[in-house]
Amino acid sequence: MEEYSKKLMDHFMNPRNVGEIKDADGIGEVGNPRCGDIMRIYIKVKENRITNIKFLTFGCGAAVATSSMVTELVKGKTLEEALKVTNQEVADSLDGLPPIKMHCSNLAEQALKAAIEDYRKKHTKQ
Amino acid sequence: MDIYFDNSATTQINKEVLEEMMPYLTDIYGNPSSIYSLGRRAKKGIDLARKRIASSLNCNINEIFFTNSGTESDNWAIKGVALANKKRGRHIITTSIEHHAVLNTCKYLETEGFEVTYLPVKKNGVVDIDSLKKEIREDTVLISVMYANNEIGTIQPIKEIAKITHEKGIYFHTDAVQAVGNIDIDLKDLDVDLLTYSGHKINGPKGIGVLYIKQGTKITNLLHGGEQEKGKRAGTENVPGIIGIGKATELATEGIKQKAIYLENLRDKCINGIMENIPDTILNGDPVNRLPGNINVCFKYIEGESILLMLDQLGIAASSGSACTSASLEPSHVLLAIGLPHEIAHGSLRLSFSKENNEKEIEYLLTVLPNIVENLRRMSPLK
Numbered sequence: 001m002e003e004y005s006k007k008l009m010d011h012f013m014n015p016r017n018v019g020e021i022k023d024a025d026g027i028g029e030v031g032n033p034r035c036g037d038i039m040r041i042y043i044k045v046k047e048n049r050i051t052n053i054k055f056l057t058f059g060c061g062a063a064v065a066t067s068s069m070v071t072e073l074v075k076g077k078t079l080e081e082a083l084k085v086t087n088q089e090v091a092d093s094l095d096g097l098p099p100i101k102m103h104c105s106n107l108a109e110q111a112l113k114a115a116i117e118d119y120r121k122k123h124t125k126q
Numbered sequence: 127m128d129i130y131f132d133n134s135a136t137t138q139i140n141k142e143v144l145e146e147m148m149p150y151l152t153d154i155y156g157n158p159s160s161i162y163s164l165g166r167r168a169k170k171g172i173d174l175a176r177k178r179i180a181s182s183l184n185c186n187i188n189e190i191f192f193t194n195s196g197t198e199s200d201n202w203a204i205k206g207v208a209l210a211n212k213k214r215g216r217h218i219i220t221t222s223i224e225h226h227a228v229l230n231t232c233k234y235l236e237t238e239g240f241e242v243t244y245l246p247v248k249k250n251g252v253v254d255i256d257s258l259k260k261e262i263r264e265d266t267v268l269i270s271v272m273y274a275n276n277e278i279g280t281i282q283p284i285k286e287i288a289k290i291t292h293e294k295g296i297y298f299h300t301d302a303v304q305a306v307g308n309i310d311i312d313l314k315d316l317d318v319d320l321l322t323y324s325g326h327k328i329n330g331p332k333g334i335g336v337l338y339i340k341q342g343t344k345i346t347n348l349l350h351g352g353e354q355e356k357g358k359r360a361g362t363e364n365v366p367g368i369i370g371i372g373k374a375t376e377l378a379t380e381g382i383k384q385k386a387i388y389l390e391n392l393r394d395k396c397i398n399g400i401m402e403n404i405p406d407t408i409l410n411g412d413p414v415n416r417l418p419g420n421i422n423v424c425f426k427y428i429e430g431e432s433i434l435l436m437l438d439q440l441g442i443a444a445s446s447g448s449a450c451t452s453a454s455l456e457p458s459h460v461l462l463a464i465g466l467p468h469e470i471a472h473g474s475l476r477l478s479f480s481k482e483n484n485e486k487e488i489e490y491l492l493t494v495l496p497n498i499v500e501n502l503r504r505m506s507p508l509k
Contacts, residue, residue: 009435013436015505036469038507058428059432060448
C-alpha cells in the first residue's frame with residue numbers, strides 16, 4: 001500500500017482541534033457512515049473571523065489528518081479567506097495524499113464550507 | 127516491538143523450507159524436462175515434493191498439480207471443470223463469502239453463458255445445507271465452497287457437502303488456502319474432487335500453489351503449451367517453489383492437532399480479553415467452529431484503517447475489512463454477507479496467529495488495544 005507522509009501521520013497520531021464546541025455558531029457535517037467517512041466541523045465566529053474550530057471524524061487516517069489540517073489552516077481567518085481554502089491546499093499542506101485518498105481532502109473542504117454556510121444561515125435570521 | 131498478527135495474509139518462510147530450496151535456486155538450475163543429469167536432479171526434486179504432499183494429505187501422487195498460486199488453482203478448478211462439462215450443464219453453485227479468486231472467476235463465467243448461484247450464509251458464516259440442497263439443479267455441474275473463510279475463520283462442513291454433491295453426480299471443489307496447515311486434512315476421507323492451497327500461507331514461498339485433482343475428474347487445461355505436469359499445466363516448473371511447498375506442507379501437517387490446541391488457546395485468551403475490556407464490540411464468525419488462529423471483531427463507531435495505523439505505530443501488524451483498506455468504497459463482502467450493516471463492517475479488525483506467536487504478544491496487544499479504540503471513539507461523531 002502507498003505510504004502516508006510523515007506530516008500526515010503526525011496529524012493522524014496527534015490531531016489538532018479534536019472535540020466539540022457546545023455553543024458553536026456553525027456546524028457542518030458531510031459524508032455518511034455507509035461509505036466509512038463522516039466529518040463534523042464546529043466553528044465559533046467573532047467579527048467575521050473563525051476564533052475557534054473543532055472537529056469530530058469517523059474515518060481512515062487520511063480523513064482524520066485532513067480534518068485536523070483544515071482546522072489549522074483556517075483558524076483565525078475571516079470567513080471569506082476560509083472559503084478560499086481548497087482540497088488541494090489541504091492535501092499539499094500534508095505533503096500530499098495517496099491518489100485514492102484525495103476524496104478525504106474534498107470532505108474536509110466540504111465540511112468547513114457546510115459549517116460556514118450553517119453559520120451564515122443562522123446569522124442572517126437574527 | 128515487532129508483532130506479526132497477519133498470518134492469514136501471508137507467513138514467514140520456515141528456515142528448513144528455505145534451506146531445502148537454496149540448492150534449487152543456485153546449483154540445481156537445470157530444466158526438469160532435460161535429459162542430462164542437471165535436469166534429472168531438478169526432476170527428482172519435483173518428484174520428492176509431490177510425494178511429500180501426497181503422503182501429508184493422503185492422496186495419490188498423480189493427483190497433485192503445481193500452479194503459480196492459490197488464485198491460479200481456483201481459476202483452473204472452476205473454469206476447467208465448467209468448460210469440460212458444459213455439455214452436461216452450465217450451472218455452478220458457490221457461496222457469497224468466497225475469496226475473490228473464486229467469486230470473480232464465477233463472475234467471469236457468467237459473462238460466458240454460465241449461471242451461478244451465490245449461496246447466502248448464516249449469521250455465523252456457515253453455509254446453510256438446506257438451501258444448498260434446494261439450489262441443486264439438473265444442469266448443476268460444479269459446487270465450490272471454501273474450507274475455511276479467510277476473514278472470519280468460519281469452517282464449512284466440507285465432508286457433508288462432498289457427500290451431497292456426489293449423490294447428485296456433481297463435481298466439488300474447495301478452496302482450502304486457509305485450511306491446510308490449520309485443519310487435519312485426509313483427502314481420501316474428505317472425498318472432494320478438487321482442492322486448492324498455496325505455499326506462502328503455510329510458511330512456504332510465494333508464487334507456488336497446488337491443485338489436487340481427483341483421478342477421473344473431467345477438467346480442461348487453463349494454460350496451454352508444453353507437456354509439463356502430465357500435459358495438464360504448461361510452463362517450465364518453478365522448481366525452488368515446488369521444493370518449498372513440498373517441505374512446507376510436510377512441516378505444516380506434522381503435529382497439526384497440538385498446534386491447533388496451542389493456537390486456540392492464544393485465540394480464546396485474546397478474544398476474551400478484547401470482549402471483556404472493550405465495550406460495543408462484536409465477535410464476527412462462529413465462536414467455536416472457526417480457524418484456530420483467527421479473530422475477527424468489529425468495534426462500533428470507528429473505522430478499521432485508523433485502528434491498523436495506530437497498531438502499526440506500536441509495531442503490531444494486523445488487517446481489516448474496511449473499505450479504506452480494500453481500494454474500493456465497499457467494506458468486506460464477507461462481513462456484509464453475515465448481515466453486518468456497512469458502518470459496523472468498516473470497523474473490523476482481523477488478527478491471525480501462527481505458532482510463532484506467544485502469550486506475551488497477546489498480553490501486549492490487550493494493553494494497547496483498548497486505548498486505541500477509546501482514542502478513536504473520542505474523535506468520532508458516531509455514538
